[in-house]
Amino acid sequence: MGKGRAPCCDKVGLNKGSWTPEEDLRLISYIQKYGHANWRALPKKAGLLRCGKSCRLRWINYLRPDIKRGNFSEEEEETIIKLHALLGNKWSRIASRLPGRTDNEIKNVWNTYLKKKLASREREKGDHKITDEPKFSSIEWDKGDHKIADEPKSSSIESHCNSEHLRPQDREKNRNKTTETTEVQREPKDDTSELELQHKSSSSALSRCSSSLSFATVENRHSEENGDEIFEIPEMMIEPELWSMIEEGDCGESLAVEKNETATDESKDWLESLEIELGLCEPKYEQQETLVSVDSCQKEGNGLCFDPFQIEPASPLLLEYLYDVNVESSNID
DNA sequence: AAACCTAGCAACCGCTCAGTG
DNA sequence: TCACTGAGCGGTTGCTAGGTT
Numbered sequence: 001m002g003k004g005r006a007p008c009c010d011k012v013g014l015n016k017g018s019w020t021p022e023e024d025l026r027l028i029s030y031i032q033k034y035g036h037a038n039w040r041a042l043p044k045k046a047g048l049l050r051c052g053k054s055c056r057l058r059w060i061n062y063l064r065p066d067i068k069r070g071n072f073s074e075e076e077e078e079t080i081i082k083l084h085a086l087l088g089n090k091w092s093r094i095a096s097r098l099p100g101r102t103d104n105e106i107k108n109v110w111n112t113y114l115k116k117k118l119a120s121r122e123r124e125k126g127d128h129k130i131t132d133e134p135k136f137s138s139i140e141w142d143k144g145d146h147k148i149a150d151e152p153k154s155s156s157i158e159s160h161c162n163s164e165h166l167r168p169q170d171r172e173k174n175r176n177k178t179t180e181t182t183e184v185q186r187e188p189k190d191d192t193s194e195l196e197l198q199h200k201s202s203s204s205a206l207s208r209c210s211s212s213l214s215f216a217t218v219e220n221r222h223s224e225e226n227g228d229e230i231f232e233i234p235e236m237m238i239e240p241e242l243w244s245m246i247e248e249g250d251c252g253e254s255l256a257v258e259k260n261e262t263a264t265d266e267s268k269d270w271l272e273s274l275e276i277e278l279g280l281c282e283p284k285y286e287q288q289e290t291l292v293s294v295d296s297c298q299k300e301g302n303g304l305c306f307d308p309f310q311i312e313p314a315s316p317l318l319l320e321y322l323y324d325v326n327v328e329s330s331n332i333d
Numbered sequence: 334a335a336a337c338c339t340a341g342c343a344a345c346c347g348c349t350c351a352g353t354g
Numbered sequence: 355t356c357a358c359t360g361a362g363c364g365g366t367t368g369c370t371a372g373g374t375t
Contacts, residue, residue, distance in 0.1 A: 018343070018369080040360065056361075057344065092363060103363075104343075112341055 015049045019058055023048060027055055028063055061104045068100025072109055080106055081118055 015023070030046035036059065039052035048055060061067075072080070076098060083094045091103035091110075098106065 016345080038360080052360085053346090053362095054344075060362090061343075089364065107364075108342055 014051055014054075016054075019050075019062075023050065024058070024063055027059060031059060031063075057104075061102045066100055067102065072101075076101070077109075077114060077117070080110060080114055084110060084114075 019027075026046055026048055027042075030042065030048075034045070036042055036056070039056045042048075042052055043050045043055050046055075050058075079098060080094060083097055087093050089107075091107045095101050095103040095106050
């Protein structure tokens with residue numbers, strides 16, 4: 001750039017490296033109450049010794065309520081492979097097609113696993129070189145080379161929930177590391193207009209299909225003033241002292257935030273579950289199984305369950321998406 | 334049991350872009 | 355139009371856990 005621009009923050013005396021549970025809690029607590037309109041100012045206001053960029057990254061990649069933790073399903077992997085063939089290393093673009101997944105996560109999965117998987121697959125087929133470049137141009141697309149149309153058609157809800165489709169090492173990992181991350185399924189962020197339709201239809205299925213810490217429903221809504229999300233958190237019980245701990249900053253120094261009288265029970269519940277995940281407190285009671293099982297849902301045939309990653313040629317959502325991708329590719333060209 | 338290796342992932346860094354005064 | 359800011363993106367690094375020798 002060369003404009004002598006000041007660093008995004010004064011890095012002297014700031015924490016680096018892994019985030020502590022206390023920092024996480026502090027960040028979540030602040031964003032829950034005040035949103036994240038200004039990342040640069042956020043750490044100071046929240047009493048965090050981090051730069052705004054770091055806070056943003058931590059929130060987006062790890063703490064965001066709509067984040068989907070855990071292993072990628074076969075369908076997700078296939079989707080990534082196909083989208084990568086179309087878009088190349090446009091991780092954020094790819095992530096926008098996979099609700100609940102972050103660009104960072106997809107990038108990591110690609111670099112550590114999918115690239116190799118694809119390479120070995122190609123090796124079996126022939127001698128195709130795996131590159132980071134998009135495989136299909138919009139020209140190919142126009143010719144009707146709709147590679148994505150051969151997307152697996154089987155429902156992935158089960159596979160999403162069912163570890164049978166996970167890689168062996170990941171299945172093992174899951175058994176051993178049950179509380180490693182905040183495996184909380186929440187409504188996907190719907191700030192991407194192009195995903196709006198998908199979200200409307202797929203998010204319920206997604207949020208239903210998750211780990212033992214899944215919640216029944218979580219709604220996002222946009223603040224009219226600044227577009228920040230305010231998350232409606234499902235109803236659960238919470239230790240009152242825990243909440244006051246957060247409010248009064250008992251988990252560290254006092255929080256630089258005021259007590260929010262309107263903080264919902266749901267927010268507290270979410271924080272509590274997060275604290276359990278972070279190992280800040282013991283689970284007080286058995287997590288209620290609030291999710292409708294995929295099986296029962298499918299048996300009921302109520303139309304609420306479907307595969308968020310299912311891509312069939314006839315799907316209007318897919319057509320919209322394909323059109324979208326095609327237009328975007330054309331624009332780039 | 335210890336040393337070494339490898340894979341996975343969180344976090345950082347530097348750059349670009351869009352918005353604003 | 356220019357200077358600047360803040361947010362976001364993609365590449366890279368470094369830590370850690372698990373596996374292997």
